[in-house]
Amino acid sequence: xxxxxxxxxxxxxxxxxxxxxxxxxxxxxxxxxxxxxxxxxxxxxxxxxxxxxxxxxxxxxxxxxxxxxxxxxxxxxxxxxxxxxxxxxxxxxxxxxxxxxxxxxxxxxxxxxxxxxxxxxxxxxxxxxxxxxxxxxxxxxxxxxxxxxxxxxxxxxxxxxxxxxxxxxxxxxxxxxxxxxxxxx
Amino acid sequence: xxxxxxxxxxxxxxxxxxxxxxxxxxxxxxxxxxxxxxxxxxxxxxxxxxxxxxxxxxxxxxxxxxxxxxxxxxxxxxxxxxxxxxxxxxxxxxxxxxxxxxxxxxxxxxxxxxxxxxxxxxxxxxxxxxxxxxxxxxxxxxxxxxxxxxxxxxxxxxxxxxxxxxxxxxxxxxxxxxxxxxxxxxxxxxxxxxxxxxxxxxxxxxxxxxxxxxxxxxxxxxxxxxxxxxxxxxxxxxxxxxxxxxxxxxx
Numbered sequence: 001x002x003x004x005x006x007x008x009x010x011x012x013x014x015x016x017x018x019x020x021x022x023x024x025x026x027x028x029x030x031x032x033x034x035x036x037x038x039x040x041x042x043x044x045x046x047x048x049x050x051x052x053x054x055x056x057x058x059x060x061x062x063x064x065x066x067x068x069x070x071x072x073x074x075x076x077x078x079x080x081x082x083x084x085x086x087x088x089x090x091x092x093x094x095x096x097x098x099x100x101x102x103x104x105x106x107x108x109x110x111x112x113x114x115x116x117x118x119x120x121x122x123x124x125x126x127x128x129x130x131x132x133x134x135x136x137x138x139x140x141x142x143x144x145x146x147x148x149x150x151x152x153x154x155x156x157x158x159x160x161x162x163x164x165x166x167x168x169x170x171x172x173x174x175x176x177x178x179x180x181x182x183x184x185x
Numbered sequence: 186x187x188x189x190x191x192x193x194x195x196x197x198x199x200x201x202x203x204x205x206x207x208x209x210x211x212x213x214x215x216x217x218x219x220x221x222x223x224x225x226x227x228x229x230x231x232x233x234x235x236x237x238x239x240x241x242x243x244x245x246x247x248x249x250x251x252x253x254x255x256x257x258x259x260x261x262x263x264x265x266x267x268x269x270x271x272x273x274x275x276x277x278x279x280x281x282x283x284x285x286x287x288x289x290x291x292x293x294x295x296x297x298x299x300x301x302x303x304x305x306x307x308x309x310x311x312x313x314x315x316x317x318x319x320x321x322x323x324x325x326x327x328x329x330x331x332x333x334x335x336x337x338x339x340x341x342x343x344x345x346x347x348x349x350x351x352x353x354x355x356x357x358x359x360x361x362x363x364x365x366x367x368x369x370x371x372x373x374x375x376x377x378x379x380x381x382x383x384x385x386x387x388x389x390x391x392x393x394x395x396x397x398x399x400x401x402x403x404x405x406x407x408x409x410x411x412x413x414x415x416x417x418x419x420x421x422x423x424x425x426x427x428x429x430x431x432x433x434x435x436x
Contacts, residue, residue: 049340065340072337076355081436085351086341109435129341 001025001133001163003046005055008038015041016053021183025059028156028164030174033185039167040069042185043135046165061133061163069137069167071122073110079121080106087128096124099154101147115142123151133163140173152176221403229403230410238387246307246389247415250376253311257372258365260312261319268320269327282317290314294379303383307390310379311372318368319361326360327353354434362427369423373416 001023008016015038023029023046031039044050046057047064073082079102083093097106100120110118119142126134136155140148155164156177166177174182204223211222221229233239268275285293290310297309330353338348380390389408396404 047340049336063342066337068333068337070333072331072333074331074334074351074355076358077351077434078436081351081434084436085338085343085347107436125341 001046001057001059001061003042003055003057005045005053008041008045008053008055010038010041023163023165023183024181025163026161027180028166028177030166030168030177030179030182031185032168032171032174032182034169037185039169039185040137042183043137043165043167047133047135061131063130063132064135065126065129065131065133066135067123067126067137067139069141071118073118073121073125075109075111077110078106079108079110079113082110082121083125083128086125093124093128096128097121100124100151116144116147119143120147120151123155127155127158131159131162133165134159135165135167136177137167138169138173139166140168140170140176148173148176218400218402221406225403226406226410230407233404233407238392242387242389242392243411243415245385245387246376246380247419249305249307249388250311250372251419253308253376254315254369254372256308257312257315257368258319261316262323262361265320265323265327268324275324278320282320285313286317290375290378291382294382297379298383303385306383306385307376307379307388311376314371314375315368318371319364322360322364323357326357329360330356350434358427358431358434362424362431365423365427366420369420370416373412373419377412 003021005016005019007014007018021031021042031042033039041050043066045053045055046060047066048057048060049066074085079097080090080093083097084090087093094103094106097103100123102117102120102124105113105117110121113121119139123139126136134155139155140151143151164177166174166179168174207220207223211217211220211225214220217225264274264278268278293313294306294310297306301309334352335348338352343351377390377393380388381394382390384391384394389412393405393408396402396408
């Protein structure tokens with residue numbers, strides 16, 4: 001996957017000019033930078049959510065799935081209902097919930113969960129969807145070290161052989177997913 | 186739990202307080218024509234229950250106000266969805282909603298009497314009073330659906346039916362419940378007002394008007410009590426219905 005950007009503006013600010021980035025298919029790559037450098041914007045251009053730029057993307061994934069920086073869950077419904085929105089297979093949804101350490105929480109309203117639990121529901125939902133490329137925007141925010149390792153191992157297991165693009169400000173998070181290449185902004 | 190019991194006790198005390206004030210005021214005035222006592226009103230109500238026409242009047246008015254309300258909610262939901270989907274539809278419906286909101290009930294009643302029979306006037310009036318409230322609230326609920334959640338639904342390729350079930354409905358239900366609560370009272374007030382003006386045979390409105398003509402103030406109070414109880418029960422029923430719907434949507 002390769003993106004060539006002639007120019008990308010965000011409001012009046014030029015974020016990228018005459019820039020190119022490549023990401024190997026079927027492996028994990030990292031876009032790493034401090035806050036405010038355009039990591040999320042670059043991800044959105046790569047997966048087709050942001051087409052408002054001069055340039056092109058070669059090998060854009062046909063079935064991208066994004067774990068957004070915000071959890072983007074429906075707060076007023078149960079954990080299981082959030083998962084059932086993306087799958088028809090209740091057993092898979094329950095199994096994924098168990099994999100992220102939330103067994104027994106399927107009936108809980110999302111609005112009653114802690115920040116870390118909501119993050120895990122968002123991760124479970126993203127991993128239930130079929131994808132050819134998985135974009136993870138700060139996937140481990142709000143999680144403790146042990147849970148980070150458990151979730152990283154789950155992601156690598158589910159996404160085996162498929163492209164993963166990790167967007168993070170943390171070298172440690174990149175190491176958790178055994179990232180093979182990095183783009184630094 | 187304790188605070189709920191305390192609140193209920195406080196409400197009961199407040200009701201008792203006002204009933205005592207009413208009884209005292211009635212004793213002070215000493216004239217049933219101006220202000221019958223609560224005891225006289227309740228006794229009159231019990232004597233009315235056995236009279237021919239009592240239950241049929243209730244059935245007549247209840248069926249019409251419920252019909253107007255249900256039809257209005259259905260139309261408001263349909264048109265709110267349409268308005269959200271099409272700007273043209275939204276621009277077409279908006280002036281009608283504004284006109285209905287601003288027009289006095291009496292004007293609508295008299296105008297409607299020119300077009301339709303007085304028997305079904307309360308259906309039209311409760312329909313017209315409920316429609317703008319439910320339409321505006323539901324439309325606001327749809328428009329306030331989290332855009333980021335919808336973007337996530339796009340990327341997760343969530344089907345249309347599931348979007349409605351898991352994203353739009355949870356967003357709209359609180360707006361819908363609030364609007365139904367506000368509209369129910371208005372449906373009753375405007376429906377009865379329409380009947381008092383148009384006097385369809387066998388309606389509660391006709392009974393209220395007769396009480397006024399024959400200077401039977403206890404009858405007037407008793408029928409008003411009936412209306413209040415009906416409106417209260419109707420409201421409880423619909424709120425229980427929307428609460429059950431909410432629980433089902435929560436999953």
